[in-house]
Every structure is written in structure tokens, then in C-alpha cells.
Amino acid sequence: MLVHVLLYDAGQDSEGIHSLEVSGNTVVLMFENRDDADRYAGLLEAQDFPVPTIEALDREEIEIFCRQAGYEPRLVESGFVPQTDEDRLLLAPPSANRDVSTWQESEEGDETAAPTKGNSSDLDEIRRRLEGLL
Numbered sequence: 001m002l003v004h005v006l007l008y009d010a011g012q013d014s015e016g017i018h019s020l021e022v023s024g025n026t027v028v029l030m031f032e033n034r035d036d037a038d039r040y041a042g043l044l045e046a047q048d049f050p051v052p053t054i055e056a057l058d059r060e061e062i063e064i065f066c067r068q069a070g071y072e073p074r075l076v077e078s079g080f081v082p083q084t085d086e087d088r089l090l091l092a093p094p095s096a097n098r099d100v101s102t103w104q105e106s107e108e109g110d111e112t113a114a115p116t117k118g119n120s121s122d123l124d125e126i127r128r129r130l131e132g133l134l
Contacts, residue, residue, distance in 0.1 A: 003030035004037035006052035033078040
């Protein structure tokens with residue numbers, strides 16, 4: 001099964017994959033629907049985050065990569081409806097992100113600097129943006 005992931009510097013030596021820090025875990029999002037990945041990338045761009053490339057890759061390959069790197073893969077299925085505040089981060093990035101100006105120079109090298117989890121006022125803003133998308 002192909003899934004869509006957000007990559008930075010795709011095809012380059014400095015290639016990285018977008019990740020989130022959720023409850024102390026590094027989470028890599030895999031979107032079943034290309035439109036959901038496009039929407040997420042657009043929300044990142046609106047926050048002045050580097051614009052990712054959306055790549056369709058084999059789900060199993062991404063899951064293997066995540067296991068080897070100690071990351072948690074999360075599939076965002078078509079029609080996904082968030083049930084918790086944490087789930088909402090799978091549809092819209094938090095409004096506060098880590099500084100990504102030197103992500104290519106990080107020790108891990110294979111990932112972008114991950115956005116941080118937002119507080120409740122950030123989640124309210126995410127809710128408003130999501131409602132605007134519907």
C-alpha cells in the first residue's frame with residue numbers, strides 16, 4: 001500500500017522526513033490520502049515552516065525505517081476524525097514549531113526538527129482552522 005509522507009530536500013544527501021513530538025515520541029505521519037498530505041503541507045507553509053515535498057512510498061518501507069530509527073509511524077486514514085487533542089495534531093501541525101533553520105545539521109540527520117506539541121490555546125486555534133477547512 002502506498003502512503004504519502006512529507007520529505008525535505010527529497011533525493012538529496014540531506015533528505016529528511018517530517019516528524020512530530022507527541023507525548024515524548026517522535027511520530028512520522030503517513031497519509032493515506034494525497035489531499036490530506038497536501039493540506040498538512042500547506043498548513044506548515046502557512047506557519048513559515050520549510051515547504052516539504054509529498055512523496056508516495058510503500059507503507060511497509062516507511063514502517064521499517066521508523067522501527068530502525070526509533071520513530072513511531074502513524075497512519076492518517078482517509079476520512080480520519082480526531083477523537084483527542086493529540087489526534088488533532090495528525091491533521092494540523094501545532095502552531096509552535098521548533099527552530100528548523102539548522103535541521104540539516106542536527107545529530108540525527110535523517111529527520112527534520114520536529115514541531116512541539118501545542119498548549120490548549122494552540123489546540124483551539126487548530127480546531128478553528130480545521131473547521132474552516134470543512
